Amino acid sequence: MKRVSAKIENNFLNAYDLYSDQIYRHCFFRVSDEERATDLVADTFTKVWQYLAQGGEIKNIRAFLYKVANNLIIDHYRKKKTTSLDQLAEDHNFDPPENTHEKIEQESEIHLLTKTLDKLEDEYKEVMIMRYIDGLSIKEISEIKEESQNAVSVRLHRATNKMKEILKI
Amino acid sequence: MKIDLNKFFKKSETISFSKEKKEGIRLKLETFIKETPVIVQEVASARNEFRWFVYLSRHTAMVSVLFVVFVVGSTGLLAEGTLPGDFLYGVKTNINEQVRGLFVGGSQDRAEWNLELAERRLVEIGKLSAEDRLSEEQREELKRKIINHTDKAIEAVSLKEELSGNEKSLESRVELLQTKKRETTPFVEIESEASKENLEQVGVQNNEEIRVRIEKSEEKINSITAILNNIKNIETARVIHIKALIIKARESLYEARSDLRGGDEVSSNLENADRLIRSAEEIINNIPENTNDFEIDRAQESAVNKSTEILKEGNLRKRVLEDQER
Numbered sequence: 001m002k003r004v005s006a007k008i009e010n011n012f013l014n015a016y017d018l019y020s021d022q023i024y025r026h027c028f029f030r031v032s033d034e035e036r037a038t039d040l041v042a043d044t045f046t047k048v049w050q051y052l053a054q055g056g057e058i059k060n061i062r063a064f065l066y067k068v069a070n071n072l073i074i075d076h077y078r079k080k081k082t083t084s085l086d087q088l089a090e091d092h093n094f095d096p097p098e099n100t101h102e103k104i105e106q107e108s109e110i111h112l113l114t115k116t117l118d119k120l121e122d123e124y125k126e127v128m129i130m131r132y133i134d135g136l137s138i139k140e141i142s143e144i145k146e147e148s149q150n151a152v153s154v155r156l157h158r159a160t161n162k163m164k165e166i167l168k169i
Numbered sequence: 170m171k172i173d174l175n176k177f178f179k180k181s182e183t184i185s186f187s188k189e190k191k192e193g194i195r196l197k198l199e200t201f202i203k204e205t206p207v208i209v210q211e212v213a214s215a216r217n218e219f220r221w222f223v224y225l226s227r228h229t230a231m232v233s234v235l236f237v238v239f240v241v242g243s244t245g246l247l248a249e250g251t252l253p254g255d256f257l258y259g260v261k262t263n264i265n266e267q268v269r270g271l272f273v274g275g276s277q278d279r280a281e282w283n284l285e286l287a288e289r290r291l292v293e294i295g296k297l298s299a300e301d302r303l304s305e306e307q308r309e310e311l312k313r314k315i316i317n318h319t320d321k322a323i324e325a326v327s328l329k330e331e332l333s334g335n336e337k338s339l340e341s342r343v344e345l346l347q348t349k350k351r352e353t354t355p356f357v358e359i360e361s362e363a364s365k366e367n368l369e370q371v372g373v374q375n376n377e378e379i380r381v382r383i384e385k386s387e388e389k390i391n392s393i394t395a396i397l398n399n400i401k402n403i404e405t406a407r408v409i410h411i412k413a414l415i416i417k418a419r420e421s422l423y424e425a426r427s428d429l430r431g432g433d434e435v436s437s438n439l440e441n442a443d444r445l446i447r448s449a450e451e452i453i454n455n456i457p458e459n460t461n462d463f464e465i466d467r468a469q470e471s472a473v474n475k476s477t478e479i480l481k482e483g484n485l486r487k488r489v490l491e492d493q494e495r
């Protein structure tokens with residue numbers, strides 16, 4: 001029994017090492033707040049562990065992590081604790097690059113990206129982040145969202161058009 | 170400005186966790202994991218199920234034997250509640266009872282076992298009667314078995330000689346046993362002597378034991394008497410039912426005759442009489458045969474004759490009336 005428990009612990013920590021960056025990125029672009037994104041990552045993994053500790057079974061840990069993170073983000077929006085993007089830019093923990101010309105340009109592009117995404121409706125923003133930032137397939141998104149692949153594809157198509165419209169491409 | 174979406178999103182890859190924060194959360198998670206260990210009950214139970222499977226597959230022979238025992242046992246158990254004519258009745262009488270009989274030893278136990286068998290057959294007669302599916306053959310067969318079992322029980326309580334000089338009918342058995350019951354003192358003496366002799370042969374001379382044996386014998390006699398009386402009651406109820414049918418048939422016949430002889434509306438009366446006679450005939454024909462009751466058999470014969478006679482009379486009168494009308 002101890003061996004089984006140790007194996008589950010080991011798998012869980014491996015999953016953290018492997019996916020925590022992706023989950024963080026997802027959370028960051030969803031909530032546009034680095035601190036909140038960090039908290040969401042910690043909460044996501046804590047909740048997943050609680051589920052495992054109670055004997056729950058997970059077939060696809062990556063999809064499950066996104067699902068949990070997604071629910072927590074929804075909760076976050078319900079609480080309406082958003083912070084401005086300006087504060088984000090000022091945040092020192094934002095992996096601040098050295099103020100080289102290249103880094104400044106990169107930062108401004110990220111700024112543009114988050115701003116553009118913020119202009120999208122949440123349902124469009126969510127699928128765009130999952131598809132283009134998290135690199136999830138349509139099938140994976142449909143599993144996380146518990147929707148049909150067709151519904152996800154349609155939404156993604158609309159979101160892309162909307163984004164092009166915003167960016168005036 | 171033309172922006173490639175893929176390139177546009179590519180920039181997002183620069184966003185990542187700071188190493189300190191990532192390590193910080195990892196440490197917190199490790200602590201949390203220690204505080205909240207995994208409940209591995211389900212895994213353990215799944216393993217247990219697997220162990221059962223392994224155990225069963227390794228002991229195929231034993232499992233097969235257990236399976237056969239289970240099937241035979243449950244069939245035997247199911248057969249216990251069956252009645253003559255049921256699918257598993259043969260299992261009940263030819264296997265269950267025969268096997269149990271093999272384990273019965275000693276005269277008292279044998280008497281008791283035979284009484285139980287007689288009682289079982291009696292219960293079967295009662296149930297079949299109540300369900301209205303007791304055929305003549307079944308009744309005769311069960312009756313024969315009851316007599317057979319009571320004979321064995323009687324034999325076991327040392328009354329064989331008393332019975333040997335009598336006609337082997339149910340009535341004679343009941344009478345014999347009732348007489349024995351009424352004559353308590355001589356009966357006890359006979360039994361006492363018989364028991365005493367038996368006991369002396371095996372070296373036991375204890376009056377208390379003799380008394381107990383006699384009491385047990387008396388109990389058996391009472392049981393046998395009760396069984397035989399029950400059979401008699403069933404027989405009596407059947408005879409009463411048949412007699413009632415005959416009375417009904419007779420009433421119909423007399424009513425028919427009265428219709429034929431009286432009134433001006435001869436045609437309608439004749440029609441009515443004809444119907445009554447048919448009804449009487451139907452009742453008589455449905456009375457079971459071989460009733461072993463002389464009175465019933467005679468009444469049945471007489472009723473049939475009477476109906477034939479009345480019908481003839483009626484048809485003759487009908488023809489006369491029709492001629493007159495012409």
